[in-house]
Amino acid sequence: AEIVVLPGDGIGPEVTAAAVAVLRAVGERYRHRFTLHEHAIGGAAIDACGEPLPEKTLTACRYADAVLLGAVGGPKWSDPRAKVRPEQGLLALRKALGLYANLRPVRPHPATLGAAPIKPHLLSGVDLLVVRELTGGIYFGDKTRDADSASDVCRYSVGEIERVVRRACELARRRRGHVTSVDKANVLETSRLWRETATRVARDEFPDIVLEHQLVDSMAMHLLSRPRAFDVVVTENMFGDILTDEASMLAGSMGLLPSASLGDERVGLYEPIHGSAPDIAGRGIANPCGAILSVAMLLRHSLGLALEADCVEQAVSAALDAGVLTADLAPARAASTAQVTAAVLEHLT
């Protein structure tokens, strides 16, 4: 399999190196041929060639089976008046590859209950999967700016909503059969279209799925007060961005969470949900688990290697069980990125 690796900025290169080490180990153990190609994206690409998503990077991604990404962005490139920004590279890549469904699973681990701000009794049994729409909405609508004002347009078509809701329902079928669709239908026109469309898709195509609707503001509350109540959560781009960062607190740290961005083609983009964390970049202390678990998602969703994926997830779980935790989870007795990676490799069976 051909895999493109995009380390990106900040801690991106550190966590991707860890993830690549695990990917290579899986390849050796199970005798798969993984060919890795490294390319530039984000701030690193701006520095190298003036644009956040160079043609060469995009072409490599188009022909790959999967893309593994670290993170993009950082203060160096975030002057508000800058013409090119690292984030544009990531957004353009998601769009160009048609990756409309961003899967963000959240499953708290016993070893991280101490680090989570949420009370432990609320967390046992929590197992949710947020499916965030990733190529539409206010992220990609027309933008205007003049001296006196600015605007962003949020637009959704029926087709954009249908396909991501369908994906969420399919995923729910293999889980507990419950989908929560999140919108702000009491205020937004796009949300009313979202709600109608989700209702119709579920009714006509997924009679076996239980669909409920939540307003985004209540959802921000219920995610904390009764996280066990949710199975698959499907929502639009901006709400998904906010709710998944919030939901990461159920798992104790953003640093633990992986994601998969999928479209209708084989190629998927896999990245931890955390950012480039410039404050800790280069110090070898970043949590590599989100990136490593993204490798598990890559194996499962783009390469069809479910057994190997399980194996990576179990190895991460075993490393956490063994108490090998980075500073985000255990400030007082923190392991380094390298130590956590070594522990995961050790538990890889």
Next chain:
Amino acid sequence: AEIVVLPGDGIGPEVTAAAVAVLRAVGERYRHRFTLHEHAIGGAAIDACGEPLPEKTLTACRYADAVLLGAVGGPKWSDPRAKVRPEQGLLALRKALGLYANLRPVRPHPATLGAAPIKPHLLSGVDLLVVRELTGGIYFGDKTRDADSASDVCRYSVGEIERVVRRACELARRRRGHVTSVDKANVLETSRLWRETATRVARDEFPDIVLEHQLVDSMAMHLLSRPRAFDVVVTENMFGDILTDEASMLAGSMGLLPSASLGDERVGLYEPIHGSAPDIAGRGIANPCGAILSVAMLLRHSLGLALEADCVEQAVSAALDAGVLTADLAPARAASTAQVTAAVLEHLT
């Protein structure tokens, strides 16, 4: 003082009745003349006269010193294809009165630590004030809808941003002097304008205030992992809607939280941040504290009665200390709305 009371829908009439009882008691105790005028809004107004904000209601509000509102909305009026919706009444009222700054204080109380999903050690000392922009952004932008798609426009002018940031900075001056401005400047044009404008206003007009910027997704996380770090938080309409419902979990229940919506005129709108809660409406079990504490904000911000406001807040605090808690806070030994109201009245000194 002339006070308009808008009970609205669901539990709105129940919690407003409690708040009015407290307001009347304050009037008697301190010999103030409060003249109350009740009017229809939301679903109740749709039922009575076909529109969610009748002319008569709006006129009464314009001439009042303050408006006390319960909540609007409910399943009865939320068919997605309905032409008039209860929420439109509330949005139109906020807009018509020019109430651009929505103050939502969050201060956890010792008696409610048990009900909060957040670990108690994170909550001691938490005292934050969210200032949500309330008359702009995607709530009020142009909307389109056709068979195949829908859109909502988010627009902000420099002036709209300046005035709410100014208000936040003024409030911070009387607190701990710290303002966190929340946006999504790495993606949205409106957020870049927001960030630039906030930076300029703080630098030019409030050199004594420390301003920091946070992206909305990280903020959703930091609100939970380090809530003590924030003093005044200022943000745009939609982000403020989501973040304040999330922040309410720090206080244990939405039912406890009041809000004040202010503009440049004397008249302010005071309402609990909770919704109409149709599932528990009419059962006499709703938490009246959010509405009662909204009366405290009304006394302070529209009537200039700071002493009386403190007095109401202390009475609510004393009732909570005494363990008189509604079902949202103490499901096993719940007091009714009437019992909590009686306890507050009893502690009013």
